[in-house]
Each structure stands twice: as C-alpha cells, then as structure tokens.
Amino acid sequence: MNITPSNEPKNTDELLEEAESAAAELVGTVFHVGRLWATHGLTVADRTLKAAADSLQATAKTLADLSRRIDGESAIDR
Numbered sequence: 001m002n003i004t005p006s007n008e009p010k011n012t013d014e015l016l017e018e019a020e021s022a023a024a025e026l027v028g029t030v031f032h033v034g035r036l037w038a039t040h041g042l043t044v045a046d047r048t049l050k051a052a053a054d055s056l057q058a059t060a061k062t063l064a065d066l067s068r069r070i071d072g073e074s075a076i077d078r
Contacts (some may be wrong), residue, residue, distance in 0.1 A: 010018075
C-alpha cells in the first residue's frame with residue numbers, strides 16, 4: 001500500500017479506493033498470520049502425537065516383558 005501525503009484535497013472515490021486497498025491488505029495479512037498459526041499448531045500436534053506414540057510403545061514393551069516374567073515365574077512354581 002503506497003499512500004503518499006498530498007496537500008490536494010481528495011475526492012470520495014480516491015478515499016474509497018485507498019480504504020479498500022488498506023482493507024484488502026489488512027485481510028491478506030490476517031489470513032497470512034492465521035495460516036502461520038495453523039501450521040505451527042499442526043507441527044506441535046504432530047510432534048506431540050509422535051512422542052505419545054513412542055511412550056505408548058515403550059509402555060507396551062515393558063508390560064509385555066513383565067507379562068513374560070510373571071508367566072516364567074508361574075511355570076517355575078508348578
């Protein structure tokens with residue numbers, strides 16, 4: 001948006017055109033910021049879900065190991 005100061009009075013059409021241009025630029029900027037936040041949020045969610053999946057896999061392995069140990073101990077008791 002290039003608004004140059006001028007001493008000449010502007011007519012309504014010129015003022016309306018400047019206002020529309022400024023509004024269009026503002027809307028474009030707001031959408032750009034929204035896309036940036038959406039991208040950031042999705043990236044954080046992706047990393048969080050991957051970390052949760054890793055934790056669940058480690059927990060599942062620990063439970064499976066514990067189950068095998070318990071099963072092995074019960075076989076010794078027989």
